[in-house]
Amino acid sequence: MKSDIDLSYLEKVRSGQFDLGWLNNVTSEWGIKPKPSKIGLTLRDIFVGSYGDIPETAPRRTMAPRGCDIDSELPDMGYTINSKSEVWADNLLDLYEEAVSRQWSATRDIPWNELQELDPDVEHAMCQLATFLSEVEMVASDFPAKWMWRINHDFLEAKMFLCTQIMDEARHSEVFRKRALSNGGGLGKASPVGEEFLKLVLDAKNYDEGSALMHLLGEGLVLSVFRAGELIAPTHVEKKIFRLCMQDEARHVAYGTMHLRYRLERDPLLAEDFHAFLDRGEDLISMIVTTPQVVEPAAILATGSVKAAESIGDEASNILRIRMIEEYLQRCDRAGIPRRGRMKLPEQILEGTSANDVSKNPPQMVVG
């Protein structure tokens, strides 16, 4: 920190001499008066004039609010993510507004006192699924938190969106922990294979890799798990938990998909890097469908008992597996990185999906 603080300024103020440099030497845009839209004053509303200009490459590494007057003595914050395309997405401003508006409370908004006593097998299964979800959800807070301080302040809106995601995921960890502990059961068994994927996300060498693994792949799969959770939930209480989580998760996936698209449109040569990230990450799909702590509770919840799950649970998990893979493939198409013909998973995992049907891939984006 600078030690040459100008104490003589105090004397000048006492004698009525203001500096007024901040008032007289204004170069930032003045006279801006955006009108609120019908839901209030949104980020998009104030994305006007020079304040809406985001540099492709940030010229400074300071916390100066984008568009303000710059003092040349602002310190360097050491940001390492200084290109807009590394974090931006076209739907970012709207997703932020939506995220803020659609926050909910795991304490207030779930009718906890309407939980019902369940068959012990079903309660165990629900608690095990809640344990798994409470275990994996927090990584989607940890990952953005790890990278946020490295993101240049010129891309403030991206950082703000990631803040909403951090809060969303805290709530997801909270709500599943609460569900496990609230109905006479408790936490179940942690999953080593699942945590290997979480480690892959946390250890990602850069934001590109971590975001593709987490926002596009991991959260897309979790979104499918939430949908399945809503279907097999034993009562309306768990159904509401899954629906509210599903809403948040779909926002994160919408960011991940459109962020990757934005990134690849500006730098198509990165496509092979992203394919390599996904090659490593897609084992998560195999993991989800071969981990007893995930598959068996889901089958028991779907069928109502261990016995029934052993005879017909396979059908339910096949539906989930195929939906999960198909929806993932469609998001990859939208992101501009078609994965059909590229997935390296065992045939038993890809069976019944279009993963090997390259004719369903959309035309490639033009490089250049």
Add this chain to the structure above:
Amino acid sequence: MMENESLFPNPKWLDYLVGLVKRDPDRLKDLGIADFRLAIKVEFEDGSNKIFGLVLDGYDVDSQGEISGIDSFKPEATLSGSFDAFKEMFDNIVENRGADKFHTLNTLSLAEFPLRISSDDPIGRDKFYRYAETLQVIFDSLGLEAAKSG
């Protein structure tokens, strides 16, 4: 039960449903803003169909009623199913004062049967999940109304 002129799939059923939601706008407002154009396609045994348009815009919800075709409405996603599947869902909502666990929108559509959600754009399709609770509250309004009228 719904009034006769509002009986599903009378062209006015969606107007009626949206009218119920608008009577208590805070229920949707509490869930937050949304932005979605959903087509609801009801398929009949004779191969014909009727399509209805539902629009979520900020805190507002609007019915476009029966629309002449998918293209004119420009939906971001389409929820389709047979007349019987929709009828069973609405009857359940009315009887149960809100969908029971076998008749929520997500439950009925996850396996693509009896309802299915489709879109050319996965971002549009994913909005069906992004607004899952809002959509369920809208459809469940029918049940709340039934509860009020005993």
